[in-house]
Amino acid sequence: MPSQPKTEHQFSQVPYLPRDPKKYSPQIALVGCGGITEHHLTAYRDAGYHVTALCDVNRENAEKRRLAFYPEAQVFTDYRKVLKLPDIEVVDVTTHPDIRPPIIEDCLKAGKHVLSQKPFVLDLDIGEQLADLADKSGVLLAVNQNGRWAPHFSYLREVAHSGLIGEIAGVHCGVHWDHSWVQGTAFENVEQLILYDFAIHWFDFLTAVMGDRIPERVYASTASTGSQQIKPALLGQALIEYEHSQATLVFDAHVPSGGWDRTLISGSRGLIRSAGINLAGQKIEIITDEGIISPKIQGTWFPDGFHGTMGELLCAIEENRQPSHNARNNLRSLELCFAAVASSLSHEPVVPGTVRKLL
Template sequence: MIDRLAGIADTVRIDVPSGHRRGIAVIGAGAIVDVAHLPAYRGLGLEVRGVYDRDSKRAAAVAERHGIGRVYQSLEEVLSDDQVEVVDIAVVPWAQPDLVREAIKARKHLLCQKPFAPDVATGRELVDLADAAGLKVAVNQQLRWDEGLAAARAMVQAGWIGTATAMSFTVDISTDWSAWNWLVESPRLEIMYHSIHYLDAIRSILGDPVRVFSTASRRVGQQAVGETRTISTLVFDGDTRAVLHVNHENQGGDQRAEFRIDGTAGAIRGTLGLLYDYPVGRPDTLEVFSKVLPTDGWLAYPVTQRWIPWAFGGPMAGLLRWIAEGETAPTAARDNLRTLALVHALYGSIDHGDVRVPEDV
């Protein structure tokens, strides 16, 4: 059985062949760049030529911590650097579309943050601009590359649990949003900026749903303006379903972050260790029960890497392979429009899709 698990590990390993590497510049020097993007890129041996942030002191501090030799003083300086082929944009969501437009004019390939755009129409416009310029744009939906999720997907694709028929995420945690003032003030919160990860991961395993239902709420007295509790159901062709039950207002300290995939011949279950005492976290776990192999009960897969920082290498690796080989990146922006559309469909259900239970029965 060890050799079967080793085969899964080989399948999900993130690497970038030397011939695929390109000069990279990073726009944005916030915490996620500091603790995730740059450590992951360094681990893959990628060349980050420089960092730019409107706060030049912050950019300089981040560059120094990661041994990056250049701090750009302006956006124009970034985009005029002919040694930079790829720009990694890591800024607040409303600033991203204009940066994408400018970078496309400068003929740079792009890795963008999620959500890719505020709405599908804007996202489609940006993708069309990139396509017309012959440029590649991918989205940093890195949960797909978290080792536990990636190994689970590889097991499904290998047929270990037969045909996947159901998937769920159960996340019951306490999230302090105060580190991101703009998130605290956002009227759309949980699905747009958190569950978007789970939705993209579900799409990577089950494909695209045909209908959705969702409800959202807030805890009385919570700090954030937007929704922090959601329950969503995704309906696929046939009998396949997915459910997300997410609560960021756990007051009891008994936090959990679990996922499960059920199939016709087995099941897979795991935990997202990062979300236990975020951002400290703990290792992920993953187990598979298979009638196909078969396993003797639940078999543990040895997860060795964490979502932060290592999964952040995946979207960049996919983009670089796309540039070098023409193999479309798993999170190519055009495909990611479907994840964005799914997010907005869920908000549409929250706003308009409820059916009241009759009172006069």
């Protein structure tokens, strides 16, 4: 049989799937048992992780998760009691961002490694203080940016880092999903729903793809459609400038029928793109001088993204290193996000890092 083209073989070896530690198998506690934690616990159960404590101020929420996923886990309504359990080494904190920092602080002071739900903080200075505290306490602090391990995002990122398509010139994302499902929920009261709570996944993807490159300016805008029935603007876009490259993020979150998602990374030796009607139907194409390659990838964002975030933290603990989604790295994503929100309000370009709090 003829051998594969060299590049096709290389593209088939891209390490995009979540990793698990080789031997490290700690006891994990979950603080906050809201709706999103169904995906956390599905991923942890399927990966064989040991969740032994579940905590929520509403005991019924914790009991529901215990019965569905970890029947032997202990249930608490006060997270401080969880932190007194000596066998708990890792705490997954999933509460809302306005009340999360003091919980994370207590976890770090108790010597627990922490996986924080996203968005990490509302104030970059507080985020830096928590990162400093983690270092001082000798533990790791990571952020649950689960989109990093969505299979198509993870694959595209790893190809970009491999150098197989050359030096990155552009990253362009278009997200055309209906987000009006938030009507009647607490999310409807998030003024910057699209550029903050939703788009943080794409700002974080961009940060991960661009690596050490420093963004110079962000220009963003938002708008409401003429027919939307919820309060937050459902249209948003951002242009991010780098010294020798650029990125665009476009969000059409009022798409009552259908949906479309596209991502493209262009490089000096080719490009890679992904597109599909939903997260489970992404088609990837890599275009180089040798032709077009269409690799088949495995998995879906939910729940594989949650497997990836916890798995990377556990591997980092085992390997005595910082996780790739560590708090300081995520602050760079939030710098982009906060700058975009500020720009959408001022209608002027904003330098990332100059806006310290969510406006």
